[in-house]
Amino acid sequence: MQYLVENKMVVTDSGVTTPGLESTEQELSALPYRLLFFFIENNNRLVTREELFIQIWENYDQTPSGTALTTQISILRKVMASYGIADDVLLTKPKQGFVFNASIEIISDEKSTSPIPSLIFITRAKYWITGLSVVIGLIIFMLGIYIWFIEHDRTPWYQIGTVKTCSVYVWDNDMSPMVTSYYLKKADEFLHEKNIECSARDKILEYIQHPGISETNDVYETKQFYSYCKWMKESYICNNTYYSAGKTK
Numbered sequence: 001m002q003y004l005v006e007n008k009m010v011v012t013d014s015g016v017t018t019p020g021l022e023s024t025e026q027e028l029s030a031l032p033y034r035l036l037f038f039f040i041e042n043n044n045r046l047v048t049r050e051e052l053f054i055q056i057w058e059n060y061d062q063t064p065s066g067t068a069l070t071t072q073i074s075i076l077r078k079v080m081a082s083y084g085i086a087d088d089v090l091l092t093k094p095k096q097g098f099v100f101n102a103s104i105e106i107i108s109d110e111k112s113t114s115p116i117p118s119l120i121f122i123t124r125a126k127y128w129i130t131g132l133s134v135v136i137g138l139i140i141f142m143l144g145i146y147i148w149f150i151e152h153d154r155t156p157w158y159q160i161g162t163v164k165t166c167s168v169y170v171w172d173n174d175m176s177p178m179v180t181s182y183y184l185k186k187a188d189e190f191l192h193e194k195n196i197e198c199s200a201r202d203k204i205l206e207y208i209q210h211p212g213i214s215e216t217n218d219v220y221e222t223k224q225f226y227s228y229c230k231w232m233k234e235s236y237i238c239n240n241t242y243y244s245a246g247k248t249k
Contacts, residue, residue: 051097226241
């Protein structure tokens, strides 16, 4: 089964393509594809953030977070925009969730199979979990850093505080006070470990994949990205650091 969205984009069993083409133009990784498919199945209905956390992450033994959701929504918007689909097709309802209000037509295809088995396979494959997910996450993070300095007003980086005169920015403006405090703590540890002394205009860009905090303050994360950006006369020069399970890569 395939779906025609807004008469502009066909959702196939592995990604998206232009109407009339038999092959898939853009293959989507598991997370944005599950997200798009879930929105299509729940078209014209308010989908809460909690639903998405369960259906897109927890049901596949992955840890959700506001940051991860923001990242995947941004990826999905860019994919749809590349096919000329208006941004208001996917509406954000602050503190509630999202509404997908597209015109959708089901396209029968005898050769196509249900996407669910392939999704399960893709999700559980070690290749996606260990290799490609790290590469994609790092590319998205570095691209975000680049665009942040080129087109500050278009990129979702938000300042959450200052540590040792360094302004700390993250990619999620909807973090709880506990998670915000944790991000600032990790930024402080990063500055201490790297012996960084900030000037007034220096910045830290920080992204922690799937941070989790329990009631006992038992904090864990799988991957951490930091970029120390130092102001040099007319522009920023950034040094990037990636950690996995506490080890520098």
